[in-house]
Amino acid sequence: AGGLDAALFAAWAEEIAAAVRADRDRLTALDSAIGDADHGANLDRGFTAVAEALAGGRPDTPGALLSLVGNTLIRKVGGASGPLYGMAFREAGKALGDAPEVSLADLDAALAAGLAGIRRLGSAAEGDKTMVDALAPALRALTQAVQEGLAPAEAVGAAAEAALAGAQATIPMQARKGRASYLGPRSLGHEDPGAASTALIVRALHAAVSR
Numbered sequence: 001a002g003g004l005d006a007a008l009f010a011a012w013a014e015e016i017a018a019a020v021r022a023d024r025d026r027l028t029a030l031d032s033a034i035g036d037a038d039h040g041a042n043l044d045r046g047f048t049a050v051a052e053a054l055a056g057g058r059p060d061t062p063g064a065l066l067s068l069v070g071n072t073l074i075r076k077v078g079g080a081s082g083p084l085y086g087m088a089f090r091e092a093g094k095a096l097g098d099a100p101e102v103s104l105a106d107l108d109a110a111l112a113a114g115l116a117g118i119r120r121l122g123s124a125a126e127g128d129k130t131m132v133d134a135l136a137p138a139l140r141a142l143t144q145a146v147q148e149g150l151a152p153a154e155a156v157g158a159a160a161e162a163a164l165a166g167a168q169a170t171i172p173m174q175a176r177k178g179r180a181s182y183l184g185p186r187s188l189g190h191e192d193p194g195a196a197s198t199a200l201i202v203r204a205l206h207a208a209v210s211r
């Protein structure tokens, strides 16, 4: 019990696919400033494949659904972001186990497991100008909202705002991980593409829980 079922998680994946498609060029422009101009295309390829997989048959549990997302991203997305996001969704899926419905607190714990997976694989700390700079504050906001007993739409709304602020806070940072780190101080003054896509992913979760 807890109210968040596989249909909600499928809606999240579909919202991400639509958001990435709509913002594909913006993500690629961010990556062309401090990377290799493929982040929008990478994620669009990955989440289009996720949407196709779901259209072919939806897993029955939140955990299986997120595992499918993670496995698809690992298979379809090259570059740094595919394995990192793939790991995050797989770890989140594993944390949800085989329950048919999960609670907001379960979702919070699962996303924390996803962040831990990203940190383990990429060894980025906050302040290194990566997706971690959007996801970590989003999770702090979500955990606090869960403790305060907020409803899912408000709680995930707070997380989405924190992710967006976290992504914008990467602008004055110097990159210490990934391709952007090769630029040294020339990475200053640009929003990190992976932090920007994380903000989209959390906003998509807000859209799904607000449906």
Ligand code: ADP
Residues within 6 Å of the ligand: 031, 035, 036, 038, 039, 042, 043, 078, 079, 080, 081, 082, 084, 118, 121, 122, 123, 124, 129, 130, 131, 132, 177, 178, 179, 192, 193, 194, 195
């Ligand atoms: P690539 O850099 O291989 O072309 P993408 O462009 O798809 O891959 O993704 C780049 C994003 O991946 C960066 O903006 C950053 O947020 C994230 N990233 C890169 N390396 C790491 C890392 N070690 N830890 C966490 N995130 C990382």
Ligand code: MG
Residues within 6 Å of the ligand: 031, 035, 036, 037, 038, 039, 079
């Ligand atoms: Mg790139």
Ligand code: MG
Residues within 6 Å of the ligand: 036, 038, 078, 079, 080
């Ligand atoms: Mg690349």
